[in-house]
Amino acid sequence: MTPLLQGVRVVEVGAVVLGPLAAQILADLGADVIKVEPLSGDVARESHPQGASDGALFVNNNRNKRMLALDLKRSEGRAAFARLVATSDVMLHNMRIEAAERLGLGFEAISAINPRIVHCAAIGFGQRGRYRDRPAFDDIIQAASGLAGLAAQQGGEPQFIPTILADKVAALHIVYAVLAALVARANGREGAIGIEVPMFEAMASFVLNEHLAGATFADDGALGYPRVLAADRRPYRTADGWIAVLPYTGDQWRRFLDEVGRGEICEQAWFADPRVRQTRIDDLYAILAETLPQRSTADWVAALSACDVPCSEINMLEDLLTDPHLAEVGFFDVGQGFPEDIRRSLPQPVEFAGVSPVGNIAPGAVGEHSRMVLRECGHSEAEIDALVAAGVLREDTARRR
Incomplete structure (x- = not known):
């Protein structure tokens, strides 16, 4: 208290x-x-x-x-x-x-x-x-x-x-x-x-904070925040479990793509403009889904943390009881x-x-x-x-x- x-x-x-x-x-x-x-x-x-x-x-x-x-x-x-x-x-x-x-x-x-x-x-x-x-x-x-x-x-x-x-x-x-x-x-x-x-x-x-979207400006504006509604935005399988990975900024995506050997994507014209990049978010999330099963959860957390890409293992309720940070x-x-x-x-x-x-x-x-x-x-x-x-x-x- x-x-x-x-x-x-x-x-x-x-x-x-x-x-x-x-x-x-x-x-x-x-x-x-x-x-x-x-x-x-x-x-x-x-x-x-x-x-x-x-x-x-x-x-x-x-x-x-x-x-x-x-x-x-x-x-x-x-x-x-x-x-x-x-x-x-x-x-x-x-x-x-x-x-x-x-x-x-x-x-x-x-x-x-x-x-x-x-x-x-x-x-x-x-x-x-x-x-x-x-x-x-x-x-x-x-x-x-x-x-x-x-x-x-x-x-x-x-x-x-x-x-x-x-x-x-x-x-x-x-x-x-x-x-x-x-x-x-x-x-x-x-x-x-x-x-x-x-x-x-x-x-x-x-709910509408981010999803009001286009309706903020027009009666017929499209609702929904594309990044959040992307079909491939989800927990991803690793070689031995599950992980959440969220490259958000352009720099974070560059570091992730370099880590998985797909740095050539950063040279594409659409990648440089955040507004255009958002329209291709499904393509980027598909790369996460393809590459993350190649290593263990612990390996990914270590590698992505080292290059400052936001990530976390997927905790179950019981994992929280023994989480070292919470302790x-x-x-x-x-x-x-x-x-x-x-x-x-x-x-x-x-x-x-x-x-x-x-x-x-x-x-x-x-x-x-x-x-x-x-x-x-x-x-x-x-x-x-x-x-x-x-x-x-x-x-x-x-x-x-």
Whole structure:
């Protein structure tokens, strides 16, 4: 944890990955993040594989938070939540708008409680468009945004990228939007700030960044970035495995072609002009496919690294666990205070000079900090006891060890 956002309180009403990952990043930066769960807990706690108590998906998206378990469907729960919102700087959720409004979590209701709040709704589709009420999951957004269709434009069939990319990309949009709003407030901007982060629009922007291409300038302009969509742009076989090689600049292509004994291509007129060379990218990639099977992966990595041509062996997931670079930077270090069954943790891949990090806090049990948080919001012990007795509040101090 890097204590840069100390003094900022964030209330997260999030589940699975989208909201929880964004809130975890803010927590990793030092914010006091209070995760409000239903009494049964975030459904990600049941994800596979299961640790001693919680699933891996929950563990990897909920460190450095305090856990409050509150029934927001009950009026007593909403009243307690309102007192928490009144003491907070940010409130974020990743519920469908209709459900959030029913629970009193919409911008109007929350800003009426706290007129200085930063309110962020992470949703599937922007509320000004016709898709606003559609349910959204990662596969749906990959399909709608054009991401799944890119493989078809390379000559194959549409396919999903096998990671929950849309959730994670949208989570990063949440983080910068919340930080921008906090800076604006610190600079004297008055009033609540409402933020809407729709997954569909976030991923459409992500996909079209390079692929908007000719449509940037003309209604009938061709879409697609040719180099990226080239059929032969892919991992290449070597004599004993697979490798990624990406000569990008003219100089890098020259060095690669010299290395494989095809330097005469550099003398061709089309090669000298980057715009013309791009139209022949399939010819160049075909040379990669023809020549790379002639040597081992290790030989290619050594040779191409020596002549400064970008390359990498193709890692499988298990290779990352033993990658020497990740080991040297302490990528999987858990730190102190985590349950024994958590062998690895995933850091934020950002380092700050001049700021001393402090230890991370393991994800807590459902309601582990309920009493502590409500006490800070001004509830008496008798009021807290009454909420527990009424089945509105859950407290569980039995953290896993």
